[in-house]
Amino acid sequence: MSDVSAPPAAGVRLPWQAVPSWIHEAVEDHLGAPVAEAVTQAGGFSPGAAVRLLLADGRRAFVKAIGPEPNPESAGIYRAEARISAALPAEVPAPRLLASFDADGWVALLFEDVDGRMPTMPWDAGELTLAVEAVVRLAETLTPSPLAAPPAAEALAGMFDGWRSLAAARDAGDDLAGLDPWAVRNLDALAALESGWAWASEGGTLLHGDIRADNLLFTATGVKVVDWPWAFIGPAWFDLLAMLPSVRMQGGPPPQEIFDRTAGDADPEAVTVVLAALAGFYVRSGRGPELPGLPTLRPFQRAQGETALAWLRVRAGHRMAR
Missing domain, CATH: 3.90.1200 (Aminoglycoside 3'-phosphotransferase; Chain: A, domain 2)
Known part of the structure; x- marks a missing residue:
């Protein structure tokens, strides 16, 4: 393996607290339990929120959300992801989309949680x-x-x-x-x-x-x-x-x-x-x-x-x- 160094694949993540309250409420309503803990996930270039949720009843889920700022193109990208993720067959090794929410220029995608990790860098x-x-x-x-x-x-x-x-x-x-x-x-x-x-x-x-x-x-x-x-x-x-x-x-x-x-x-x-x-x-x-x-x-x-x-x-x- 090479020891080549690389810039990180990381954007400036929006904290869960900065996501509009109506998205918090929509997520909790859909999941049927309040959020007890929200942990921001690193990695990826999106400037939106990317959060693993721990619910009060012990279940987990993952949510990503973006608004019209700072990058106006991001909401359209999330809408495309919602359409594609909803249509992927069950045999595709991808997280299942549970719900999506779209209002006031904001888009949120709710996925099943994946208990996993990104690859070791540099590559093993x-x-x-x-x-x-x-x-x-x-x-x-x-x-x-x-x-x-x-x-x-x-x-x-x-x-x-x-x-x-x-x-x-x-x-x-x-x-x-x-x-x-x-x-x-x-x-x-x-x-x-x-x-x-x-x-x-x-x-x-x-x-x-x-x-x-x-x-x-x-x-x-x-x-x-x-x-x-x-x-x-x-x-x-x-x-x-x-x-x-x-x-x-x-x-x-x-x-x-x-x-x-x-x-x-x-x-x-x-x-x-x-x-x-x-x-x-x-x-x-x-x-x-x-x-x-x-x-x-x-x-x-x-x-x-x-x-x-x-x-x-x-x-x-x-x-x-x-």
């Missing part, structure tokens, strides 16, 4: 093996997709054009300061490569779309995959590919070692094209301004961009300028 070899196996089984369970969801070409539209956006910025006079020199030399070739991502991302698997260490929980019975707002349909290997740059930046082995032995039957050209688009997304996004309530997102994206780009050089370096 045994835990990483279990996580990869869980991602592979998840794709098998969700092929064909058990619910209606947008294809990758629709869900990721406007996101997978990072190299083309950087090329346009260069042509408009941006000196691309700080951009990896290899990427600068090969910017036009990278832009051309990523342009085929729509065909390369075709498939029939329902994908989580955002699997990272902070979206995995190790329990006594297996690995749970949490936070499902982005689900779309694409190739069975997409979630594994998208996860591995973060694994590398968080102390794991080079991505190609895991991917090639786990998804070796994937179309190699499609994989390279999607990886190019993913790397471009991370690199371009990491150069963007900080987002409200998400102070670690850009550093995390920059670090993912570095590892994704290093992997892309392994896969596509032979067709690029040195």
Whole structure:
């Protein structure tokens, strides 16, 4: 394993006490017992509340809630998660949605509690093996997709054009300061490569779309995959590919070692094209301004961009300028 250090996947969590009282009351009414203890959970980029609840009768539940501030896009993300979580089949290793509440610009999601923990950082070899196996089984369970969801070409539209956006910025006079020199030399070739991502991302698997260490929980019975707002349909290997740059930046082995032995039957050209688009997304996004309530997102994206780009050089370096 590598000893690579990484920025934390952590937002500035809203305390339970700052959530409107009507949400407290709605949660207690639904659960049929008052809340005795509310413990904020770390991890993840959302600026909303993420709280494990202990009820007066000893039962537990988990609730997440967000309002229109500080990030106005977050409420829509929670609404999407409510729709998707409610539709996931029981065999999917994800927390069951118990209820959702939506009023006055606030959205709250009430889930069954998961008695688990996030993976050890840096990645432990045994835990990483279990996580990869869980991602592979998840794709098998969700092929064909058990619910209606947008294809990758629709869900990721406007996101997978990072190299083309950087090329346009260069042509408009941006000196691309700080951009990896290899990427600068090969910017036009990278832009051309990523342009085929729509065909390369075709498939029939329902994908989580955002699997990272902070979206995995190790329990006594297996690995749970949490936070499902982005689900779309694409190739069975997409979630594994998208996860591995973060694994590398968080102390794991080079991505190609895991991917090639786990998804070796994937179309190699499609994989390279999607990886190019993913790397471009991370690199371009990491150069963007900080987002409200998400102070670690850009550093995390920059670090993912570095590892994704290093992997892309392994896969596509032979067709690029040195």
